[in-house]
Amino acid sequence: MQTLTNSRQLSLVVLREIYRREAYTDVALDQGLKKANLSNVERNLATELVYGIVRRQRTLDALIDQLGKKKANQQPPDLRIILQIGLYQLRYLTQIPESAAVNTTVDLAKKNGFTQLSGVVNGLLRAYARLAKQDDPLILSVDPVQRLGILYSFPDWMIKLWIEQLGQETTESLCEWFNQSPLLDLRINPLKTTLKKVQETFLENGIKVSPVAHLPQALRLISGSRSIVDLPGFEQGWFTVQDSSAQLVTHLLGPQIGETIIDACAAPGGKTTHIAELMEDDGIIWACDRSASRLKKLQENQKRLNLRSIRILTGDSRQFSQFLESADRVLLDAPCSGLGTLHKRPDLRFRQTPERINELVQLQQELLEQTASWVKPKGILVYATCTLNSVENERVIENFLKRHPNWMIQPPSVDSFLTVFATEQGWLKVLPNRHQMDGFFIVKLVKGL
Incomplete structure (x- = not known):
């Protein structure tokens, strides 16, 4: 990637990587910024453009479809991105003057081999700006699923899922929240x-x-x-970056000094190190994960935080039989669709699929079945996901309890701060638009004799 000194040119290069090579947004942007020579102001603009355009690509493409002579998917790929960059500034970055948004986008087209089409770029952007003075140029469907999908830039299947499970009003509020830039906890x-x-x-x-x-x-x-x-x-080692919702998980687990605790899907280790902190680094914590590269991050944090109670085991937790009835507590932070973290992972909304979620549900059930066997009689298992999808949450737990009548849900105690997030069923549900943190599902299960 060439050395770049312009935020809009860098945005084009990074978005090309994300769209064509399916690079992760954060990774592609980080690599681009490292190789570019930008001022802080330019870096911030490039970050806003890349994250914002990945989030809003369906809305921006709908505008290209409505205002252009060719549909978005019929445009030359780089020209499509250039139009998105211009429209994003006009629609969402009100601090940038209209003339600057239009002129810099036309210049971008010329510098990237589209001199002959620069008039098309100019015309489309000026048409948007002219219409925007009267009303919103975006034409929306009367169908509620398509309306929300186009307005907030989400796939129809995701909107439909949320409307069915949460209702239309909550779904719209969620969509608004997921399009905000995330804060750091x-x-x-x-x-x-x-x-x-x-x-x-x-x-x-x-x-x-x-x-x-x-x-x-x-x-x-x-x-x-x-x-x-x-x-x-x-x-x-004063602190670790961890979303507030993820911190709730370990508080519900309730680690005690001297216990043996297993974190079944531990990498990159935020909850593992939290367990160690809450048990005053006194006990045994097994951190299991099949990703050796992500476990390295855990090792780095373990060293920085000066924690000695953590032991690392690389492999698939579905295959570990050596832990049979050996743990006081087990944490299963299960692999999931991540639908509670879409503000942080803007590309995920267009890469996740219902078919992939079905595969994840199977994996979640297999992991829960195996990790439950690790728990001592009267021991605790906490199951958690960062998704808003009952198929991966409530249904997984209900099916598990049907198969294992000796297990039961243990709600948080009445004097616990966790009751704020508790439902009548006893599990915790964190809704981003209500609680201002990542979406999570967390349940504590206790094993009978």
């Missing part, structure tokens, strides 16, 4: 410092944070553009 390490000390140190360094309601270790970054590794206290 930190989990403070109580073995090293206190929430108050971190807040004070950050404030002294011009970094604004706020506590997260109901979570004793969580701080949310409000402002401050430096990278995580440059934050004060990072090297000293």
Whole structure:
């Protein structure tokens, strides 16, 4: 990738990688930024353009379909991206003057081999700007699924799923929330410092944070553009980056000093290290995962946080029989469709499929069956996903309980802060638009004698 000094040109190059090679948005952008020579302002604009356009691609393509002589999928691929870059600025970046959005996009077309089509680019963008002065140029279907899908840029099957499970009003609120830029949460390490000390140190360094309601270790970054590794206290192990919802999982698990605990799908290790912190690094934690490369991240954090209770095992947890009835507690943070984290993974909404979810449900059931055998009598198993899909959540648990009548759901105690997220069935459900954090499903199961 050539050295770039222009945020819009970089955005074109990165979006090309994402669309054609199915690169992950964060990875492609990170690689692009490392090779580019951009000011902070230009870096921020490139980041906004790339993430925003990947999120909003269905909406932007609908506008190209409606305003252009050729449909979006009939345009030359790079020209399609260039039009998306122009339309995104006009529609969503009101701080950029209309003339700047149009002119820079026309220049981008000329510099990338579309001089003869630069008039088409200019005409389409100016048509949008002219129509936008009267009303929204985006023409929407009366069908609620298609209307929400085009307006908020989600595939129809996902909108239909949410409407069926959550209702139309909640679905629209969810779509709005998932199109916002995500905030970053930190989990403070109580073995090293206190929430108050971190807040004070950050404030002294011009970094604004706020506590997260109901979570004793969580701080949310409000402002401050430096990278995580440059934050004060990072090297000293004062904190870990972890969404507030993910922190709820370990609090429900409730690790106790001296216990043997198994984290069945541990990488990259956010919940594993949280377990160690809550049990004061006193006990045995088996961190299992089949991804050796992702377990390296766990090892790095284990070292940075100075935790000694964690033992790492690489392999498929469905195949581990050596743990039979050996654990006081087991955490199964199951592989899932990730439909609760779509604001952080903008490409996922267009890459996930119902067929893939069916495969995941089978995997979830197999993992739950095996990991349940690791739990001692009267022991605990917590099942968690970061998805909003009852097929992967409630149905998996209901089917498991039918097969294993000696297991039962254990709701959080009435005096626990976790009751805020509890349902009448006893499991926890975190809705992003309601709780302002990743969507999660978490349930604690207790094994009978």
